Amino acid sequence: MEIDPRRLRVLWAVARRGGVAAAAPLLHLTPSAVSQQIAQLEREVGVAVLDRAPRGVTLTEAGRRLAATGERIEAELTEARRVISALTGRVAGPVTIAAFPTAIASLVVPAVRALAAEHPAIEPRVVELEGDLALRELTTGTVDVLIDDSEPGNVPRPAGTESVALLSDPYRVVVPTVWQRTPLSFADLAQDPWIVGPPCSAVRRALDRLADEHGFRPLAAHECLEFPAVLALVAAGLGAAVVPALALAGGLPAGVAATGLSGLGGRYLSAMHRAYRTGASPAIAVTISALMAAGRAVAPAVPSGVAEPYRTTPPA
Structure with missing residues (x-):
């Protein structure tokens, strides 16, 4: 039995996103192409991996086990990218960064400029997104790095993610x-x-x-x-x-x-990313480093004292 590991990654994406259409953006494929890849996988293994119902699809027992294998393959590919990056010193690949407007202007834009100068093979994509939808996109794989703002202890970090402080x-x-x-x-x-x-x-x-x-x-x-x-x-x-x-x-x-x-x-601004057994991919790691540097540069410009209040009379 020959199993194409690329199709296991497609199945893993369907499992992660909860459906064929939802997995398509993560894989940069059309929903039709995702369905074709799943159908071909089922022909290869000889069993159904999805239970197709009018209200959506769920994974069969075989599908769940194969999706777990696809997740392990994805982790190994991440580790392979890290090894190649360490050997060549070249970091490449797409990184999607989600943030809210003030963070985009103050942190993301300087970080993207730094990446263009230091790691031109990285392909950053910025999306304005926040709240529960942004967290879902992060945990399901469409977003790689999320700039989050919260008060201390207010918003727990979702399971399966890691967070790095950027700015107070x-x-x-x-x-x-x-x-x-x-x-x-x-x-x-x-x-x-x-x-x-x-x-x-x-x-x-x-x-x-x-x-x-x-x-x-x-x-x-x-x-x-x-x-x-x-x-x-x-x-x-x-x-x-x-x-x-x-x-x-x-x-x-x-x-x-x-x-x-x-x-x-x-509020405290932090960069969140999915947790991997072997650590974040090189592209995500250098993106977070660039965001941290932007945070250090912005910190002196954020007024720590009180700006001058309104005066009813001109100062002497």
Whole structure:
């Protein structure tokens, strides 16, 4: 019996992604081509590897065992790439990086530039993706590296993944300059409107935590996820907001003032990748190294102190 190991990898991808159509992007094939590869594998082994039903496909017992073999083959191929990279000093291959907008601008873009200069055979692909969907794409193989943001202990690392710290990003409370006052405590903001993030966002969780700590209920006047839009709403006088310092690294926009409120905590940016028995592939490893270097370069630009608050009178 001759079994083409490439078809075992196709079966492994179907098992990992949970279906033929879902496996196609991971394999860079069409769903039809995936189905053809599975059909050919079944002819080679003489047994069905998929149980095809109107609602989808599931693996048969033979399919599960062969998929496990395909996973081991994938791990061995990763190790082979590492050996070749060590012998030749050349790192190559595609790497898909998923991140949210501030991380793309501050970390991913500098990392991709560094990779182009130092490892031109790497083929980075950047996708804007975050939250549960991004984690699913990471664990099922479509994404290789995921930039995640979370508060300490808030989001557990999914099984089968590893995480590398990139940057500590403290929170700031910003207010409109048209309010003509500098809040000295959260009590001064208890009756004011807020621009809040969606319930799943790190800044929304941070505001809820701060509200509990300081005994007030924020008036959620507007809900917005992207920080340029949040800052635009603040500048328009529509409310206060919690934003990470990274969103202010380019300076405070006109119409926005940073308060002197302290003890806000922060979010932590990390690079996540799937855990392999023999370690990450060389392409993923150098990509994460480039992201770590970008994080070190950005850290001095992230204001660690409090930006100058709004002044009702000019400084002397």
